[in-house]
Structure formats: structure tokens, C-alpha cells
Amino acid sequence: xxxxxxxxxxxxxxxxxxxxxxxxxxxxxxxxxxxxxxxxxxxxxxxxxxxxxxxxxxxxxxxxxxxxxxxxxxxxxxxxxxxxxxxxxxxxxxxxxxxxxxxxxxxxxxxxxxxxxxxxxxxxxxxxxxxxxxxxxxxxxxxxxxxxxxxxxxxxxxxxxxxxxxxxxxxxxxxxxxxxxxxxxxxxxxxxxxxxxxxxxxxxxxxxxxxxxxxxxxxxxxxxxxxxxxxxxxxxxxxxxxxxxxxxxxxxxxxxxxxxxxxxxxxxxxxxxxxxxxxxxxxxxxxxxxxxxxxxxxxxxxxxxxxxxxxxxxxxxxxxxxxxxxxxxxxxxxxxxxxxxxxxxxxxxxxxxxxxxxxxxxxxxxxxxxxxxxxxxxxxxxxxxxxxxxxxxxxxxxxxxxxxxxxxxxxxxxxxxxxxxxxxxxxxxxxxxxxxxxxxxxxxxxxxxxxxxxxxxxxxxxxxxxxxxxxxxxxxxxxxxxxxxxxxxxxxxxxxxxxxxxxxxxxxxxxxxxxxxxxxxxxxxxxxxxxxxxxxxxxxxxxxxxxxxxxxxxxxxxxxxxxxxxxxxxxxxxxxxxxxxxxxxxxxxxxxxxxxxxxxxxxxxxxxxxxxxxxxxxxxxxxxxxxxxxxxxxxxxxxxxxxxxxxxxxxxxxxxxxxxxxxxxxxxxxxxxxxxxxxxxxxxxxxxxxxxxxxxxxxxxxxxxxxxxxxxxxxxxxxxxxxxxxxxxxxxxxxxxxxxxxxxxxxxx
Amino acid sequence: xxxxxxxxxxxxxxxxxxxxxxxxxxxxxxxxxxxxxxxxxxxxxxxxxxxxxxxxxxxxxxxxxxxxxxxxxxxxxxxxxxxxxxxxxxxxxxxxxxxxxxxxxxxxxxxxxxxxxxxxxxxxxxxxxxxxxxxxxxxxxxxxxxxxxxxxxxxxxxxxxxxxxxxxxxxxxxxxx
Ligand code: SF4
Ligand code: SF4
Ligand code: SF4
Numbered sequence: 001x002x003x004x005x006x007x008x009x010x011x012x013x014x015x016x017x018x019x020x021x022x023x024x025x026x027x028x029x030x031x032x033x034x035x036x037x038x039x040x041x042x043x044x045x046x047x048x049x050x051x052x053x054x055x056x057x058x059x060x061x062x063x064x065x066x067x068x069x070x071x072x073x074x075x076x077x078x079x080x081x082x083x084x085x086x087x088x089x090x091x092x093x094x095x096x097x098x099x100x101x102x103x104x105x106x107x108x109x110x111x112x113x114x115x116x117x118x119x120x121x122x123x124x125x126x127x128x129x130x131x132x133x134x135x136x137x138x139x140x141x142x143x144x145x146x147x148x149x150x151x152x153x154x155x156x157x158x159x160x161x162x163x164x165x166x167x168x169x170x171x172x173x174x175x176x177x178x179x180x181x182x183x184x185x186x187x188x189x190x191x192x193x194x195x196x197x198x199x200x201x202x203x204x205x206x207x208x209x210x211x212x213x214x215x216x217x218x219x220x221x222x223x224x225x226x227x228x229x230x231x232x233x234x235x236x237x238x239x240x241x242x243x244x245x246x247x248x249x250x251x252x253x254x255x256x257x258x259x260x261x262x263x264x265x266x267x268x269x270x271x272x273x274x275x276x277x278x279x280x281x282x283x284x285x286x287x288x289x290x291x292x293x294x295x296x297x298x299x300x301x302x303x304x305x306x307x308x309x310x311x312x313x314x315x316x317x318x319x320x321x322x323x324x325x326x327x328x329x330x331x332x333x334x335x336x337x338x339x340x341x342x343x344x345x346x347x348x349x350x351x352x353x354x355x356x357x358x359x360x361x362x363x364x365x366x367x368x369x370x371x372x373x374x375x376x377x378x379x380x381x382x383x384x385x386x387x388x389x390x391x392x393x394x395x396x397x398x399x400x401x402x403x404x405x406x407x408x409x410x411x412x413x414x415x416x417x418x419x420x421x422x423x424x425x426x427x428x429x430x431x432x433x434x435x436x437x438x439x440x441x442x443x444x445x446x447x448x449x450x451x452x453x454x455x456x457x458x459x460x461x462x463x464x465x466x467x468x469x470x471x472x473x474x475x476x477x478x479x480x481x482x483x484x485x486x487x488x489x490x491x492x493x494x495x496x497x498x499x500x501x502x503x504x505x506x507x508x509x510x511x512x513x514x515x516x517x518x519x520x521x522x523x524x525x526x527x528x529x530x531x532x533x534x535x536x537x538x539x540x541x542x543x544x545x546x547x548x549x550x551x552x553x554x555x556x557x558x559x560x561x562x563x564x565x566x567x568x569x570x571x572x573x574x575x576x577x578x579x580x581x582x583x584x585x586x587x588x589x590x591x592x593x594x595x596x597x598x599x600x601x602x603x604x605x606x607x608x609x610x611x612x613x614x615x616x617x618x619x620x621x622x623x624x625x626x627x628x629x630x631x632x633x634x635x636x637x638x639x640x641x642x643x644x645x646x647x648x649x650x651x652x653x654x655x656x657x658x659x660x661x662x663x664x665x666x667x668x669x670x671x672x673x674x675x676x677x678x679x680x681x682x683x684x685x686x687x688x689x690x691x692x693x694x695x696x697x698x699x700x701x702x703x704x705x706x707x708x709x710x711x712x713x714x715x716x717x718x719x720x721x722x723x724x725x726x727x728x729x730x731x732x733x734x735x736x737x738x739x740x741x742x743x744x745x746x747x748x749x
Numbered sequence: 750x751x752x753x754x755x756x757x758x759x760x761x762x763x764x765x766x767x768x769x770x771x772x773x774x775x776x777x778x779x780x781x782x783x784x785x786x787x788x789x790x791x792x793x794x795x796x797x798x799x800x801x802x803x804x805x806x807x808x809x810x811x812x813x814x815x816x817x818x819x820x821x822x823x824x825x826x827x828x829x830x831x832x833x834x835x836x837x838x839x840x841x842x843x844x845x846x847x848x849x850x851x852x853x854x855x856x857x858x859x860x861x862x863x864x865x866x867x868x869x870x871x872x873x874x875x876x877x878x879x880x881x882x883x884x885x886x887x888x889x890x891x892x893x894x895x896x897x898x899x900x901x902x903x904x905x906x907x908x909x910x911x912x913x914x915x916x917x918x919x920x921x922x923x924x925x926x
Contacts, residue, residue, distance in 0.1 A: 073773070074770075074773040074774060075773075076881075076882070077882075086881075087766075087881070087882050087883065087884050087886075088766075088882065088884075089764065089766060089884055090764050090765050090766040090768075090769050090770075093766055093769045093770050093773060093882060094769045094773075096773065218762030218763075218764070218885075219762070221764055221884065223884060226762065226764075226884050226885065227884050227885065227886070229885075230760045230762075230884070230885035230886060230887065233759060233760055234760065246794070246795075246797050246798075246799065248762045248763060248801075251798060251799050252759065252760075256795070258794070258795040621762065621763070621764035621765065621766075622764065622765055622769070632779055633769060633772065633773075633779065634769070636769075636772070636779045636780065637765050637768060637769055638765075646794060647793075680790060681790055681792065681793045681794045681797040682790060682794070682797060682799070683794070684794065685794070
């Protein structure tokens with residue numbers, strides 16, 4: 001079948017050859033050698049440039065150390081940043097590898113047909129930008145600017161958001177809601193009237209009891225959170241970890257509850273039962289701030305620890321003991337909401353159970369629980385009002401997921417398939433900084449959408465899988481080569497951090513702000529982009545805050561006072577929660593009237609068939625999703641994932657440590673590449689585990705190609721959360737197979 | 750003066766930041782490292798536990814690598830730091846064989862390399878790069894001869910062990926357990 005948009009392998013263009021030619025640069029950046037051991041750090045940095053890290057969303061403020069030849073030697077944390085306290089995580093420390101990765105996108109590329117075959121040709125910037133602007137005008141004339149959608153992630157997203165809004169489109173989404181933390185935002189919003197948000201306002205530093213449910217702090221390196229976790233260990237806080245795998249956090253916990261996967265709600269309900277049954281909940285807080293205790297009491301009356309034992313495999317005595325530990329510590333207790341929580345399709349309800357537990361203990365607003373965040377509030381650089389779009393993501397959603405408080409990326413994909421008869425069809429995609437095929441487990445629908453779209457623009461630093469689907473690929477420079485918006489992360493104290501380019505953009509790459517402005521100018525939107533250099537914007541914004549660019553350049557970050565003094569609720573004062581009742585809602589009438597359970601219930605989930613094992617995936621501390629999988633420095637620490645199997649399972653299947661196996665899922669999908677076996681007692685016998693983000697099938701990612709298996713490929717059973725549209729991904733089961741499917745041949749080509 | 754390092758295995762999360770910070774600081778070529786993380790698992794599910802150790806040269810008081818070096822390239826300097834003088838090293842690898850901790854590697858430029866305790870930083874009053882970066886703050890560095898140093902204090906209050914004490918090398922890296 002002839003397809004409109006064939007997947008193009010960028011290597012056809014000789015870009016791969018360039019990578020090999022300059023490979024010698026990769027080792028130590030070509031620095032001279034010295035014989036004297038006392039000068040072990042051979043080349044001295046002569047300049048420090050402030051930046052904030054972009055390897056993950058935590059955005060730690062950092063210094064780039066640059067030598068006289070304009071090479072970045074290393075990155076270190078900014079000591080004044082409470083998000084990192086002068087210590088970057090391994091990914092941040094290895095961020096330099098993103099800059100000096102020879103596989104980077106180097107020039108704009110435009111899809112063309114040559115000899116009847118689709119390919120890319122290198123294009124100049126004006127050519128690529130003209131092409132995009134013309135197409136955008138054409139599509140807007142036919143379908144309205146609203147039909148141009150943006151998928152974004154990271155700092156670049158902000159610039160394209162501004163571009164699209166200026167053009168009249170708010171059809172903007174990010175996989176971080178429906179593929180990641182959305183359920184917890186909905187669960188907490190329906191309980192406390194407030195989202196958890198990012199970064200989480202979890203007061204781990206001062207907590208007396210921390211409960212982690214499938215959240216593997218230490219393997220996910222959200223910097224300050226890991227630092228505070230370590231402080232909590234130091235101070236002897238009681239740590240309770242619920243995980244079918246002995247995670248690093250589980251190993252540091254007083255209680256590790258090796259739960260049977262997919263049964264967490266039963267455990268949570270049983271904990272609630274114990275708190276109410278033994279009357280050890282926070283009575284003062286519950287009386288003052290909450291509603292629905294009576295209904296909750298009736299609801300959980302039968303959910304005894306004995307009931308939960310049969311479901312979760314956690315002993316009743318342990319359930320009681322851990323509930324009492326929480327009650328003893330209350331309100332300085334934290335049932336962590338987790339971050340990647342799209343597991344089984346009833347995730348918003350699980351998150352709500354977590355929220356209710358926190359409510360019973362009075363931890364929301366308490367020291368050692370959840371603090372109230374404060375941010376600096378940076379004004380927008382002056383521009384005319386955005387035109388009002390006729391429709392936006394809520395229309396795309398069309399009431400489908402009534403408790404989605406943000407756009408749901410999967411509905412964008414559905415709205416892009418023309419045969420779906422969409423009332424609000426999407427005709428064009430801008431994709432900035434997110435590798436959609438790896439981020440969203442909807443490959444077949446995505447393939448369909450990509451055939452129907454009239455324009456696909458991908459802005460990225462690397463030739464990730466999604467670039468192969470673009471009409472135009474724009475090479476963005478890395479965070480160390482550009483300005484970006486001032487960082488304003490809400491936390492205990494407001495801060496403002498600056499990102500200055502440490503070096504000039506390499507090759508033909510350009511900063512996102514510049515790309516957005518250039519397209520904007522071509523669309524006649526000059527009034528929205530009244531600056532030549534982004535530093536003008538930053539400088540103006542700082543002025544409004546009574547600060548100067550010079551100060552930020554020398555300090556990198558400023559810490560501002562909070563406008564309301566305390567990050568905690570005053571126990572003596574009344575507080576209005578932003579829920580329908582103004583209280584913390586144990587019982588939600590809003591949910592009930594929309595046809596959902598007003599109080600979470602436990603529903604059993606499918607179990608693996610004989611010979612299959614539940615696929616659990618997670619994070620490694622030296623990688624961020626799939627985006628670091630080609631970073632030369634970080635791949636040096638870990639260049640492939642492995643599949644963890646229990647020794648019993650290994651012997652049953654004849655799997656040997658260090659040998660490779662293919663994985664096949666319940667729908668007969670076999671992994672593109674074999675994955676290394678890790679035989680370990682750290683995993684249950686009914687599950688296997690792997691780190692997400694490997695198994696790339698883009699040859700242009702020379703270090704990542706074919707290394708390990710891609711969990712997203714094996715996630716073909718997606719359980720959608722009816723409340724908020726989250727894509728539950730933990731209901732997939734795999735078995736082992738010695739040979740790969742047809743993909744194997746393709747991969748070997 | 751006697752420099753030493755203590756690493757808290759109860760706090761270490763095995764993130765390898767110490768490894769990459771060292772590679773960056775000391776220009777260690779890709780594919781090599783001066784420090785590394787070891788995970789040892791004991792017990793069986795669910796009675797299972799693990800220990801994480803960030804390992805490196807032990808800057809042994811009784812260093813077999815120094816004794817066996819034919820050229821004197823491997824030597825001990827102020828504070829007990831074991832170093833290799835690159836232009837004296839002929840790359841014979843005798844020290845690599847002699848080290849019970851596998852702490853040395855052959856640098857592609859033809860000499861043997863290993864952890865220097867970041868002597869270039871320590872002489873400037875800074876902590877080693879790995880110690881400064883560790884997100885869990887689980888590493889302590891300092892002078893054992895100074896009873897008030899962080900390291901003396903932590904070793905006075907916590908239980909600790911060293912690796913392969915039976916080798917008789919008198920190692921100076923301690924693991925808090
Ligand atoms: S946590 Fe790590 S990757 Fe994320 S911003 Fe901080 S240093 Fe960068
Ligand atoms: S940086 Fe610290 S926590 Fe991370 S592996 Fe090294 S010693 Fe452990
Ligand atoms: S002390 Fe310095 S050289 Fe030794 S492992 Fe740490 S960072 Fe590397």
C-alpha cells in the first residue's frame with residue numbers, strides 16, 4: 001500500500017557519515033594531555049555561564065564550565081538553588097553529552113519525493129520556515145488556525161505555545177498528563193480541590209513517615225526529592241514502600257510491602273479501614289476540614305486487613321502496623337502521590353484513595369506532609385492579546401473524560417484521523433521535544449493520524465523516531481546553546497533562574513525562541529515577537545521583578561521571599577478548599593453525579609495467563625525516558641536495559657544471566673530487539689521489570705539503536721481511565737522467545 | 750595528614766553520579782572509569798536486601814601497586830594519596846595485576862590511570878568531585894589525623910567496614926553499614 005507519509009530514515013542523507021568522521025571529538029573533547037598528575041583536570045575552565053538543566057523537568061540551576069577554546073568541560077549545580085543545592089543528578093552532570101553528540105540534527109530537512117521514493121533533503125532555514133508558514137496559512141484558511149496542534153515537552157514548548165496562541169490556536173497538549181501524572185492531578189483535585197503539580201510539594205525533608213506506592217525515588221532522580229529522601233533516611237523517618245520489586249527505596253525502608261501487582265487500591269482501602277476502625281485518624285483535622293467521613297466509614301467497613309490479605313498478599317499484621325505508624329507520625333506523614341501513575345485505567349481513583357488517606361491523616365498543608373507552594377510570577381513580555389480560538393482541547397475532548405483538567409494527548413491523535421468523523425478535526429502537528437511513538441502507546445492510531453495530517457513539523461535536537469514522520473524537521477540547539485524563559489518553579493520559596501547560552505549553537509541548529517519568532521514573522525505576527533534577541537525579553541521581565549540581568553548573570557539564580565509567610569496551613573485558621581463543598585471531600589458528589597464511584601472501590605484486574613508475566617517498567621537514575629538513550633556520556637553509564645526475572649522463572653525458561661531473549665506480549669507482538677536477562681531475587685515471580693526508554697529502532701541514534709527492548713512497543717493493551725483519559729499501561733503480559741518476529745530481519749538490515 | 754573517604758551504604762542509591770562526575774572532572778575517556786558502583790543482593794524474595802557501594806582506589810597505606818611498579822611512576826604523596834606519574838609510566842600493567850580492588854585501568858594514551866582522590870581539587874581545599882556531586886550526600890572525605898574532621902566524626906559514631914582487609918593493604922575507603 002502506498003502511504004502518504006512514509007517513515008524516512010534520516011541516515012539516507014549521509015548524516016551518519018558525518019558522525020563517524022568527527023568521532024574523535026567524542027573522547028574527552030580533544031583536550032591536550034599533561035604529564036603532571038597534580039593537574040589531573042587538564043584544561044581549566046576560564047568562564048562560568050549560568051543555565052538550568054533540561055535533561056529532565058526538574059530544571060536544576062547549574063553552571064557550565066567553559067575553557068578558552070569554547071568547550072564545555074563540565075556542569076555543576078548552583079549552590080543557591082533549592083532544587084539541587086549545588087548537586088546535579090547523574091543526568092544533569094552528563095548533560096554535556098547532549099551537546100557533543102555527533103548524531104544530532106544538524107540542518108533543517110524537508111520531505112521530498114525523489115525517483116518515486118520519499119526522502120528528506122537538507123534545506124536552508126528560510127526555505128524550511130517559508131514552507132511551514134505557507135502550509136500553516138493554507139490550513140488555517142481552510143480549517144481555522146485551531147486545527148494546528150502542538151505536542152510539547154520541556155522548555156522549547158513554551159515558545160511554540162506562544163507562536164500557536166498568537167496565531168489563534170490553543171490546541172496544545174503534552175504527554176505528561178494522560179501518559180504520566182494526570183490521574184494523580186484528578187485524584188487530588190477531586191479530594192483537595194488542588195492538583196499536586198510539578199515539582200511535587202512533598203515535604204520529605206521534614207516528614208516523620210514517608211509512604212511510597214510504586215514510586216521509586218532514587219531510581220527516578222528528581223533531584224531535591226532524592227536529596228530530601230536521603231535526609232529522611234538520615235533522620236530516621238519511617239519509610240514504607242509498596243512495590244512488587246525490591247526497589248532502591250524499598251531497600252532503605254523500615255517496611256517493604258512486596259505487593260501483588262494491580263492490587264494497590266485494596267491495600268489503600270484497608271489502611272483507611274484501620275485508621276477509622278481503630279479511631280486513629282487525625283480527628284481535629286478531619287472535623288475541621290473534611291466532609292464525608294460517615295459515608296467513608298460505611299464504605300470501608302468490610303475492607304479489613306484480612307480481606308486485603310487475600311488480594312494483596314500483604315499480611316494483616318503488617319497492614320495494621322503500617323497504618324499505625326502513619327497515624328503516629330500524623331500530620332507529619334506523606335503518602336506520596338507518585339508521578340508516573342497511569343497503570344490500570346482506574347488510576348484517578350487509586351490516586352483519590354491516596355488523597356483520602358492523606359486527608360484522614362491531615363497531612364495536606366502540614367509540615368512533613370504537603371506544603372503550599374509559592375512561585376515568583378513572571379509577567380509576560382508585552383504583546384497584543386491572543387486571538388480567541390473558536391475551539392480548543394476541551395472541544396477535542398468533547399466531554400469524553402469529564403475529570404480531565406488538562407488536554408488529553410490521545411484525543412488529539414484520534415481527532416487527527418480523518419475517518420473518525422471529528423467535529424473538530426486536527427490537520428497539522430507541531431511536535432516539540434517529545435518522541436511521540438515512544439511516549440504514547442498508540443502506535444497504530446498514530447500511524448493512521450500521520451497519514452491524514454497535512455503538515456507535521458518536528459523540532460528536536462536528535463533524530464528520534466518521531467522525526468521520521470515529519471514533513472519538516474527543524475534542528476533545535478541544546479539547552480546549553482540557547483536562551484529560554486526564566487525558570488519559575490513553584491516550591492517552598494520562589495526562585496528565578498537564568499539560562500544563558502554557554503556556547504554558540506553548533507552546526508545549523510537554532511534556539512526554539514528564534515524558530516518560533518521566524519515562523520511568527522512569516523505569519524504576520526510581528527507584534528507578538530517584538531524583540532531581536534530573547535535576552536531583551538528576559539531583561540524586561542527581570543526589571544518588572546526589580547532585578548537586573550547582570551545580577552542573574554553573576555548569580556544564576558535568585559531566591560525571593562514568599563508573599564504569604566508560611567508554607568503550612570495554620571491549624572487555628574479556617575481554610576477554603578477549592579472543592580464543591582469547600583472541604584476535603586472523602587465523598588465526592590461531583591463524581592457521583594457524573595456516574596463515577598464517589599469513594600474509590602477495588603476492582604480486580606486481569607492476571608497473566610500461564611507462561612506470561614506482568615510487564616512492569618520504571619526508570620534508571622542515569623536516563624530520562626528515551627531522550628538520553630543516545631547521550632555518549634550517559635550511555636557509557638548504561639547503554640541498554642535488561643529484563644529482570646526471578647530465579648525460578650529463569651530456570652523454568654532456561655534463561656541465563658547476561659544472555660539475550662526476545663519478549664512477546666499477549667497480543668503476539670515481539671520486541672524489535674532482544675533484551676539482556678537479569679536474574680534477580682529483587683522481582684516477584686509473576687512479573688518482569690525493565691527500564692523504559694530503550695530499544696530504539698532509529699539507526700541514526702548510533703549508540704541507542706537496537707540496544708535493549710522498548711516497553712512501549714509491548715504495551716498494546718491500553719486501559720483508558722474513564723475519569724480523565726489516562727492510558728493505563730500495566731496490563732500487559734510478556735513471555736520469552738528465542739527468536740524475534742519479522743522485525744528482527746528489518747532490524748538486522 | 751591521612752586522607753580517607755567514608756561512604757554510607759545506607760544512603761547511597763547507586764545512581765552513578767559519582768562515576769560521571771569523576772569522568773567529567775578528570776577527563777576520563779568514554780569506556781573507562783576511575784570509580785564504579787557495585788550492587789550486591791543477598792537473601793531471596795521477599796526476604797531480600799541489597800548493598801550499594803561506590804568503589805575506587807583505596808589509597809592503601811601498604812600499596813602493592815606502588816611496591817611492584819618498576820619505574821617509580823606509582824608513588825605516594827602527602828596525605829597518603831597514591832598517584833601515577835603519567836610520563837614515567839611505561840604501561841606495563843604490573844600494578845593492575847597487583848591491585849586487589851581492580852582500581853586501575855590502561856588509559857588509551859598508554860599509561861595507567863586511576864582515582865587520584867582528586868588531588869588537584871583537594872590541594873585547593875575542595876572536596877573530590879564525586880563527594881561534591883553525590884545527591885544523597887552519602888560520601889565523606891577528609892583527614893583522619895584531624896580528630897574533628899567530618900570523616901573522623903562519622904567513623905567514630907558509625908559502624909563501618911573496609912574491602913578485602915585480608916589483603917593486608919590497609920585500605921582508606923570505609924563503608925558505613
Ligand atoms: S534532576 Fe537531574 S536531569 Fe533533572 S534537572 Fe536536575 S540535574 Fe537535570
Ligand atoms: S553519587 Fe552517591 S548515591 Fe549516587 S552512586 Fe555515587 S555514592 Fe551512591
Ligand atoms: S576522588 Fe576524584 S578521582 Fe577519585 S573517584 Fe572521586 S572524583 Fe574520581
